[in-house]
Amino acid sequence: MKKISVIGTGYVGLIQAVGLAEFGFNVVGIDIDETKVKALNRGECPLYEEGLEELLKKHVNKNLTFTTSYESIKGSDVIFLCVGTPQDKDGDADLRFLFSAVEKIKETIDKDDYKVIVIKSTVPVGTNRKVKELLSGYNVDVVSNPEFLREGIAVYDFFNPERIVLGFENLENKKPIEIMNKVYNYFKEKNVPFIITNWETAELIKYASNAFLATKISFINELAKLSDIVNADIKTVSYAMGLDDRIGNKFLNAGIGYAGSCFPKDVKALIKQFENNNIEPILIRSTDKVNEEQIKWFFEKIKNYYKNLNGKVFAILGLAFKPNTDDLRESRAIKLIDLLLGSGAIVKGFDYVAKARENTINMYKLDKSKGFYGYNLYVLDDLYEAVKDADGIIITTEYNYNKEDWEKIRNLVKEKVIFDGRNILDVEKVKKLGFKYYGVGR
Ligand code: UDX
Structure with missing residues (x-):
């Protein structure tokens, strides 16, 4: 194998590139973002992920390089597509980046030069087939590898997968199967189960999981x-259910x-894919609906306690x-902060990891500069600063906050009340310290 190219150096692509470099391949990461490419070539990791920067530094400028140019794919046998597939305004996966990468591949490679193109981006069922159609006339095989x-x-997960899923156009065609077996030989040797199937099944496995x-x-x-109202303890319910290994x-x-x-x-x-096929996704639509409602339900709980939230100060633990990530995407904490600020509350946010990274906090600043958040949101680097003089503590992320000094916290807050959105606290301990405690279903 000469060289492997990885298109897109976001979360998935960067880990893929670094992981393949660790396997010993010569890897080129391609991204349209020039600043990012320069930083990566200096060994600077643009995102926080345990172990990633060390591996990047180990391989960069040795068997791993980054570029904005597609030229490198000419000399690659295997090309991984790892571009983002964000949600469009209708809830569908937006495949613009994927298709534009395919166009660039077409412009760059020779029609007769054999390549295996592997789609790692999460794509709706039918996309691998579409990509193959776009590449008709080219000597390529397209492989789905969610x-x-x-x-x-993620770095741990990369090296210790529970399964490798590979979808092919035609299972009789052994060439791309053999090439993928070589790429993932490390996993073969570790006896990781390989699911060799067709494109559509591979695509659906990802969404189904x-x-x-x-x-x-x-x-x-x-x-x-329900548990909340009928005096049941959901944690015990979950524990007992979970003992049934089915x-x-x-x-x-x-x-x-x-x-x-x-x-x-x-x-x-996935809901969209059902709709596009004229099937009502009764269960999966409910999954989404329950999730959208859950944060509103929790907010109501807080509102019912205070009656009027105007001017109340809240410490939000977890952004x-x-x-262990600084990723704020779809964060429930942010949704809750929106609701609190909308009711006139003042929010002091804290996160063990998200605070450290300017790029994440910048997401806030962006909104702040639009004037949306006014001056009522503060992001603090110290948990004790965040809880100081608070009218309530709200836990939004499942860190182990039990290890904090709750006696000190008690002495700092204005009102001793905790809303534990992740059922993470030792209830007896905080109650003994005089806190009122409200969890989720306990
Ligand atoms: C997930 C999948 O786990 C991964 O296989 C896939 O490739 C990408 O999506 P990730 O987004 O990193 O990974 O998050 P995960 O750890 O799965 O947690 C997702 C969310 O579920 C978090 O907001 C977490 O707080 C929440 N969660 C998880 C719960 O509310 N309850 C739980 O019991 C578990």
């Missing part, structure tokens, strides 16, 4: 609302809903969509 990386532990996990979360979140305990933690760059977008895109 990713299952979790943010925060994400929508199922999202449904598990929405299921337990819906039950939590159910399993993962993704059964009730809270204020799922977020991030994948679940909300993929669930909505990113989940722990």
Whole structure:
């Protein structure tokens, strides 16, 4: 294998490029963003992901380089497409970046020069077929290879996948299968299950997996609302359910809903695919609806406690969509902050990781400069500063806040009340300290 090109050096592409370099391949990462490309070539990682910068530094300018030019794909046997497929205004996956990358590939490669083009971007069922059509007349095979990386532990996930899914046009054609086996030989040797199937099945596996996990979360979140009223404890319900290994305990933690760059977008895109095929997605639409409602339900809980939120000061613990990332996309904390600010409250936000990165906090500043948030939102670098003089503490991200000094926190707050949106706190402990505690379904 001469060289592998990876188009798109966002979250998925960068990890793919760095991972393939660690396997020993010569890798070129291609991105249209010149500033990013320059930074990557200096070994600077544009996003926070454990272990990523170390690996980048280890390989950059050795067997890994970055460029804005597509020329490098000429000498590559395998080309990974890892561009973003964001949500468009109708909830569909926006495939503009993908198709424009395909156009650039067409402009660059020789028609007769054989290439394997691997689509790693999350794409609706039918997209691999469309890409192959766009490349008709070219000597290429198109392979669907969805990713299952979790943010925060994506580097670990890359090297320790639970399955490798590969979709092909024609399973009789062994050439692209053999090439992909070589690319992923590391996983073969580790006995990772390989799912070799057709394009459409591979594409659907990705959506099915994400929508199922999202449904598990929405299921337990819906039950939590009942649990809240009838004096049941949802944490014990989840635990007991999870002991049945047909159910399993993962993704059964009730809270204020799922977020991030994948679940909300993929669930909505799957709904669209049903609609496009004239089928009503009864269950999956409900998954989405429960999630949208959950944060409003939690906000109502807070509102009912205070009656009037005007001028109340809240410490929001957790800004990113989940722990160990600075990613704010679809973050429930942000949705809640919007609702609080809209009711005249003052918000002091804190996050262990998101605070450290200017690019994430800048998302706030952007909105602030539009005047939307006025001056009522503050992002603090210190948890104790955030809780100081607060009328209430709201936990929005599932970090282990139990390790903080709750006696100190008690002495700093104005009113001893906690709304725990992730059911993470040791209830007995904080109650003993005199806090009123409101969780989700407990
Ligand atoms: C997810 C999938 O896990 C991954 O396989 C896919 O490739 C991309 O989408 P990620 O977006 O990184 O990964 O987040 P994940 O760790 O799965 O959590 C998603 C959201 O669900 C978070 O907002 C989290 O707070 C929430 N969640 C998770 C719950 O509310 N309850 C749970 O029990 C688990």
